[in-house]
Amino acid sequence: MQVIMASQQHGAGHMLALVPVTNEAPAIDGKDEYLGAFDVALTKQYTVTDIEGDGVTINEKLNGVLIRSRNAAGTHTLDLSLQWDALTLGKHTITIEANDIYVNPPHQPTIRTWTFTKLLPIKPKTPQIVSGLGDVVAKFTAYKNALAAKVGGVPGDTLEELIAKLGTMKKYVSGTVMGSADVRVFEYANGGGTTNTYYATVNDLPFKPAVILFKGAKGAYDYRLVYTEKHPAGSLYKVPTVMYAESTGSTTGAGIQFKGHTQSAIVTDKMFTLPVGISGITWEWEAWG
Structure with a gap:
């Protein structure tokens, strides 16, 4: 200044x-x-x-x-x-x-x-990390495309879209189980009282089944037993758990219908116990959610 x-x-x-x-x-x-x-x-x-x-x-x-x-x-x-x-x-x-x-x-x-x-620092291992991330992306993409094929999607579907498709799919599981050697009380669906009969129990289910199919053979007979949450006739029996037992090659026991018994027929999201009526055979079963 x-x-x-x-x-x-x-x-x-x-x-x-x-x-x-x-x-x-x-x-x-x-x-x-x-x-x-x-x-x-x-x-x-x-x-x-x-x-x-x-x-x-x-x-x-x-x-x-x-x-x-x-x-x-x-x-x-x-x-x-x-x-x-x-x-x-x-x-x-x-x-x-x-x-x-x-x-x-x-x-x-x-x-x-x-x-x-x-920028992100460039360190000695960065190229290997980047390469490894590329491998992860490739494997993830392959798994995603395989999932898309199973749920009715296409390779370009996002993971969110595939998850949404999974939510609309019917659930399914199957296996085999040996029928029981003892009997339990089951109730006939038509109001005909109760009966002591053999049963089968399956544990560790991933969901609660809406339909269960049993298939088994003994001697000259093939057996088919179907469980549904609701009887096909609607409110005919007014009970949600109904067991239909049918045998091929014999009139005895054909068309027998059981309903859920509070102490015997049980279906939950973890297991089920249902009457099969025949002992000494291994049952093939399938369940749908």
């Missing part, structure tokens, strides 16, 4: 000429620009000068947050080492604000703006 006075003599008098006082903002070298992409902490030198030699304050900001202040012009180094680990991947902004200590006449601070991108 300077004040210059000049005098001129005219006869016996004197005249003073006053030059206006000026105060220029500090200067920051370089230009506003994109600095590039970095996988290690960014450092950058910059220089601040003030033409009048005034005292200078400098504020370094990262994404608008003050990270460091300085109180002198000169060459300085911006260093983001302390902030780097907490910095998210992607684009960020640095601003350098410089102002002198005089406010008369007032002026705006000088601002330099830089942007940069933080």
Whole structure:
């Protein structure tokens, strides 16, 4: 800051000429620009000068947050080492604000703006990791396409679409089971009382069946037993659990119908116990949800 006075003599008098006082903002070298992409902490030198030699304050900001202040012009180094680990991947902004200590006449601070991108560090194992991720994606895609084929989808279906298709599919499970050696009480569906008969129990079901089919053979006879949640005739028996037992090659026992007995015929989401009427054979069974 300077004040210059000049005098001129005219006869016996004197005249003073006053030059206006000026105060220029500090200067920051370089230009506003994109600095590039970095996988290690960014450092950058910059220089601040003030033409009048005034005292200078400098504020370094990262994404608008003050990270460091300085109180002198000169060459300085911006260093983001302390902030780097907490910095998210992607684009960020640095601003350098410089102002002198005089406010008369007032002026705006000088601002330099830089942007940069933080990248994931490249480490020795990164290529192997990337390659391994590629293998995982390929295997996942193969499994997804196989699932699509089973649920009526197409290879381009998303996982969400395939899950939705699974929710609409009929559930199915099958196996074999040996009929019991003892008997339990089961009730006839037509109101004809009860009977002691053999049964079969299957455990560890993944769902509660709506339909169960038993198939078995003994001697000259083939047996078919069907369980349904609701009798085909609707409200004929007014009970949800009905067992139809039919045998081929014999009139004895043909068309026998059982209904659920509170202590015997049980169907849950984990197991079922149902009358089969015949002992000493292995039953093939299928269940649908």
